[in-house]
Amino acid sequence: MSHIKDMRQKVQLTEHTVFNVNSTNFPGTYSDFDDVWSQERFEERFQIDIISLSETDMEFDMVGIDAAVANAVRRILLAEIPTMAIESVAIWNNTSIIQDEVLAHRLGLIPIKADARLFEYKQKDAVEPTSEDTLQFSLKIKCTRNNVSSDATDPNVLYKNHRVATKDMEWVPLSGQEHLKGIRPVHEDILITTMRPGHELIMDLYCVKGIGKDHAKFSPVATASYRLLPEIRLLREFYGEEAELLQKSFSPGVIKLVETPDGQTMAKVANARLDTCSRNVFRHDELKDDVSLLRVRDHFIFSVESTGILPPDILVSEAIKTLMGKCQKFLHELDSVNIGKGKHKKGGKKN
Amino acid sequence: MANSAPSSAKNPILEVVEMKSENEESFQTFILHDEDHTLGNALKFILNKNPDVSFVGYSITHPSENKINLRIQTTGKPAVDVLKQGFKDLKQMCAHMLTTFDSSTKYYKENQQDQSAMDQSS
16 A cells, blocks of 8 residues: 555656656546545645745745646746846947847847836737837947056956946836836846947847747746655665765765664664755665655745846746636636537537 | 737637537547647646546647647536636636745745844844
8 A cells, every 4th residue: 555655646766767757646547546636635735835035036845736737837937927028129320349130139138127017018010119018228338448548458447338238228218107116127237248449339229028938038037947855765774884875875964874872873864855866876786775765746846046027936926827817718718609519509409 | 918818710719629520529629729738738637637537638739839739538528518627626726826825925924024033133
């Protein structure tokens, strides 16, 4: 029975193979378990623990959920949460050595600190930017020689404005955007290009709302990933040198050595969470048959790194809302149009 | 917004593949436009949890076509009803996830504040 339970709940890592990767807890697979979907059972088990949360980074545990849904949250974080990014650039003058199109591409990747929830998507056929769908920046900068007579070689001394960074971008509020505050690039020290005396940039930058599916520049996260909680089982006791070898086979902090009453050192699992699941322990013949490495299939350790546009906790809740919105969209569609049944009802026999 | 555009004849959201040989409500293939593995796999999971479903699977017909085909075969119930139930279950699940997540972050933030207040007073 415990074997079946392990099969259902754990992924097993062995020397050459990984077993029980896929979820099997569906009705009809096991005779002794009720796997029918139940919201009550889900709510009983489901749990979220925040491990750390800062302006840009977040780690949390999501327990009691299937990979299909956890992965949906991850995918939405990467590709479906809207942000504002520079989409078109009007270049009035560019005498720097970087080509127009390369420069425009670089500008597109700059994270813009603006809450995209306050904006609309720009309509495909719309030409003129409006205050609802566009943010405008201007980048106007010219590199000049500094009047220093010495034999200085440091460009910082020789030239003015030779480093064009995001702090040189100036937000130009469109009429109707006066109430917006703090619209700026997230970082002020992203280098856009370098110039020499005589080089000049005059550009208007237009930001629109978009999602990562369309272009990675719209992705609100640097990374969003999860891993499964590792579980380590020692099938016998390990003493002395063997215990030390066991400790060395895992990441630091995973195995601890404790002193037994008769003065021996013994290995114990201290914190399996720290393990990288390198499976190094299986390289040692004397250890490999007595250690079992598993991962808990429904315990996801999420790590979300925001680009700084929105805090990561907002991003995750937006991701869950987006998934809900998808369901709602199709429910609404199913209710409003008589899909799938109409044809058969016309037959006249079914009610 | 591509994924909340109102339905129109030009941009259908959901369609049913009409099969000549099948005149059966319990065997149907749906086309979900503008969706991918994100919704497809989550939906497959929740439908698999339904004992009325004998088969469910989805496929992305072609990488450049922005749609998925979702096949549902049931033990008798109309496939549309099962699909609707799947969306309802998934939505309810998300609603609980959202409240749990929000209360967890709130709890974490409050605890952090207490912690920093204690650090300052000591």
